[in-house]
Amino acid sequence: MNKNRQLKEAKVAEIKEKLEKAQGVVLANYQGLTVEEDTTLRKNLREAGVEYKVYKNNLVVLAANELGIQGLDAYLEGPVSIAFGYEDATAPARVLHTFAKDHKKLELKAGMVDGTVYDKAQVEKLATIxxxxxxxxxxxxxxxxxxxxxxxxxxxxxxxxxxxxxx
Structure with missing residues (x-):
């Protein structure tokens, strides 16, 4: 087995583990944020106990399919960041939604709570909880x-x- 395939399989396993462990997950388009804005966003997410990652979309699709998660792949187009909330299912949505109010470049795409995929409007409602x-x-x-x-x-x-x- 070549090295590249092994690395991809390891990444897929990592993504699967995070998706299984997370109570809440939010996908966002981060394109257009400055380095300073991204740093501030990451700091806010860290303080809320949320892990923030960027993965290749096709690897996330593979991980979601292996877990039987339906509907997530429709939102995995273009640059997508993923926020994983392990202790509070609403924390990723709350932090990203609050940040997006002041930074129009950040766009919420979708979310997932307990294996159920939600669209942008539902994630925004989730952020108010x-x-x-x-x-x-x-x-x-x-x-x-x-x-x-x-x-x-x-x-x-x-x-x-x-x-x-x-x-």
Whole structure:
């Protein structure tokens, strides 16, 4: 087997591993970004725990096909970067969407969450979903509010009874 084929097979295996491991994946067209803009984007993605890579499209198509992922190959034309979110499925979409607002050269193409491929419009909707931590905090806050009100009410009743018995 020649060296070039071995390298391609290793890359396909790497891409497959990343696609399997990632909770959320977003494809974007990065053509036209300056080096400074790309560096800023990569920094923002790193801070959000998102891995950002550029692979040959045909290798990504091979990896997706081997995993049985349908529909991703339609978006793999031209220069495409891939953002992999391993802990938060919405993080890649959120960071790329926010960055694309200020940098029109970056264009979201598609995304994937749990093996389901989404188009650009659906990825933009996905970007508006808060992170898992924020959602958990909101949920806990909604649990806490009624309990706090109940504790306040019980304390008020107790204080009223104490003040009545003191009189």
């Amino acid at each position: 808060p992170s898992k931590e924020v959602l958990i905090a909101k949920l806990l806050g909604s649990f806490k509010a009624p309990l706090s009100n109940l504790a306040y009410l019980l304390n008020a009743i107790k204080e009223k009874k104490e003040s009545e018995s003191a009189e």
